[in-house]
Amino acid sequence: MIRFERVSKRYAGGHDALADVSFEIRHGELLVLAGHSGAGKSTLIKLIAGLEKPTAGKVWVSGQDVGTLRPNQLPYLRRSLGLVMQEHRLLNDRSVFDNVMLPLLVTGYPPRDAAKRVRVALEKVGMGEFEKSMPLTLSGGEQHRVAIARAIVNRPSVLIADEPTAHLDPAYAREIAALFRSFHAAGVTILLATHDETLFSPYGARRIELAKGRLQA
């Protein structure tokens, strides 16, 4: 599904974010990407979404070499991924409903079916009652849930989350973790970057760990 072949990423300043990273996520797998902040987790996710290009090596997503995709092909790659970024990046001037609707608008989904899908996604993350709320009136945990709903509304085959439980109290974090567990049970391939891997250890997830840009054995 997603394969890294000896991938390195050096930023313009000379900082090596990733060095010689190789691994694979198979279809239907739940993979936890562990590591301290600054270990290169976010860079790795950016490479998958085509937000950055590798300096060396190849990143394969569903058989496509992401590094060689032309700019007009990238949108279609991103539509196949459900991305939950670290800063959840909701649009604060739009309601919860409209935020979750955004991926469907962007892809030109028929509006009538779209509304139905948005409600289903919000129900799945337990935010069904908040569709008319504005993001800033919600708690941090609730905002995370909305961001997750936005990531799954397109029914992507891969769900990628960067620190989905950061800045949450343990109770909220456990709920979010359980949410990802349920998506995995439904057959979605999941990559979770987290510094708090103990949350996911009960689920028997495979884990890989990054330290200073290198995969630890």
Added chain:
Amino acid sequence: MSLSLLPHGMALRQARLRLTAKPLNTLLSALVVAIALTLPALGYVLIDNLASLANGMSGKPEISVFLKKEVAAEQIQVIENRLRADKRITAIRFIGRDAALKQLAARGGFADVTGALSDNPLPDAFILEPGGEDPKVFEAIRAGLLAMPEVLHVQLDSAWVERLHAAVELGRWVALLLAGLLGAALMIVTFNTIRLQILTQRHEITVSLLLGATRSFVRRPFLYFGFLQGLLGGVLAWGMVQGLVWLIAPRVQALAQAYSIVVDLRGPGVGQILALLAFASVLGWLGAGLSVHRHLHDGAVD
């Protein structure tokens, strides 16, 4: 609406929302566009009026032939016969010196002058209408007439009409040049409006691109915005031109009456209005396109 048109409908709606979200800003930008357009458009309309006035006057010249005072009546008859034989001349009118004086006296203001004259100073004259429109032929006729010993002076009356036509052409050209310059101003206004919009919507653009929006999806609302702003400016400019013509018309009429010409100042025609609106909206679209091209590249996705 068919599914392929859906994104366009959405983009148009979004552009309209952005326009109506800040009505004062929208109005000010549209006014700048309108004022930039009004000057050349009004110029063009006025020139057009002048052109139709010039066309109303016979472009065909009259040749006035003034005879020397000492020429006798029999000689005049001989000259007339000779002129009538000339195939290049289609009409001949003779105005005797007495008739000319009477005409002059009949015209307002000159009665006293003519009364004061002891002797009639006016010459006998022929008014000729040459056929065709070739200026070289007119010139040849004039030269031939001047060669006659009885002829004092020959005047080609078409010269001023030609000059008027040339002036109208020049005016039209200047108006178009002005339209080009101020059209550039219009594009710059749109360019800047769109730049500010992209800046304020950077977050939204970034998120949309992250969620798989194509560049054309992001670009489209801005293009429609530029188009609508241009169109709005065009409509305002139309209104301003119409209003200015309405204001100017009575003054022009007063001036024209002094020259005993009837002038009915007309506003822009349907074709001109459509051209104005098309010009404004296309330039708005282009300005927006340039702005998006320039500013959306600056890494809207981090």
